[in-house]
Amino acid sequence: MHIQPTNRNSISGGADTAAIPDMNSGHVQTESYRQGLHGPYALWFTTGSAPSADFDTTFWEALNPSGLTTFANRGYVRGTASGIPSAFSDKITVGWANSAAQYWVKASSAGAFTSPKMKPGTYTQTLYKNELAVGTTSVTVSAGSTVTANIADTHVDDKTTYIWQIGDFDGTPAGFKNADKIETMHPSDSRMGGWSGITYTVGSSSVSSFPMALFQAIGPVKVTFNLSSSQIGARTLKIATTLAFAGGRPTVTVNGWSSSTPPAPTDLNSRGVTRGTWRGNNNEYTYAVPSGTLVAGSNTLTVYVASGSSGDAYLSPNFVFDALALY
Template sequence: MKPGTYTATLFEGELESGTASVSVSAGGTASLTLKAAASRPSTIWSIGTADGTPAGFLNADKIERIHPSDSRMSSWGPVTFTIGNSASSFPMAQFKDVNNPTTLKWSASSSQIGARTLRIRTTEAFAGGRPQITVNSWTSSAPSAPTAVDSRGVTRGTWRGLNQIYDFAIPSGTLVAGTNTIQINVISGSSGSQFLSPNFVYDSVELF
């Protein structure tokens, strides 16, 4: 390593949490202070852990040794997931041509409704795949495409890529006391079939 100025990165799990610069001179020593700065709001509910991995989700334990299309994989869905159920029934990845959409069912109390934010964290994407949501009768705007990576995505046996955060502001009056339905759809300007269709890998889903 040549002496110079470097950026050090702090990770929580595999989630980038903070950075700081440090200058190092030949034969010298240097110190720096790294602090976790990742946004972690108090949530009403969450699916998974915001740690930069899909650990605990459906098929996450197999993806590094089995192709997504392999019969040994559990069925990808499409999945209808009830908030409060085990994260192991929530898909680690969502493919436009395979298990789209993922539907969330949530029974809200009157104190939990109002203007809220749904945050979807992803660890990688393929062919411009990113989420768009519909909450009851309201549909969010379409987020911009993630940075393209020259890779076949999750089909190469890994979920590692460029972590992304998608925050969807749910307007007041959208959520209701009682049963709410949230659909997460893969959108993309690109096409593909089956497991090479636009897709993304989940890190976590949080409502706050």
């Protein structure tokens, strides 16, 4: 649920302030709607601190609305998430989803978790490292019982040693240039850092100088890096993205070599990043850099936006970076 604050004139002619719950905006929708009973919802107004206690919604059971599954007729999932890198021990989430319902819970730093009260059914249980899905399993929940279902991080990025890496493979552009502003500012906002003419140097540039998004009409972005003689030869470049618009996906050149164009990502039919979000379908693209391309010393990678569409400035095809790495 998204709360949209607005200032408007009331019917009586005076001014008031309204908080409008926007339940299904349709922007960057990655799953089909789950219809049926929604709620109840509770909204706290505080000075900025977290609410002291959960709001008691058990009164709904006495109202007995159609479609409600009572707490007594729900079940729990308990388990331990393992394999998440220690740097993300405070960002472990476990989720459950099927066509009728979905739930999430934050795991402890040791990976222990207990689900909310869940409707009976079979769910896909997903482990998230921050916002990136890194493991799945299936679990069946029965009314009035608790099932144990451990889950492990099986994502290749957490098992790979890279020659160099820019950003974290965690499903977000956190740390990149303008990532701290995109939720409250349009990319064209004058308070944003510049998007064009960026060259990032591995080993000396700050991660915060690398753009969180690349726009076809504004890019490309260049990455320069040095390699030793033992690091050249055939290598793999990986670029992960969190969201794309108009079929935007990365193509690259490395020194004099150019990659092929990968297949277009799923079209979410939404402008996404210009509406203040980076969240969408996470995608990973790998490029086999052939032997003889990389050299001992200075190398240059250039990343472009490929698409069958076009547009002006920030409405041109684009994508949001998650991370880049060479191995």
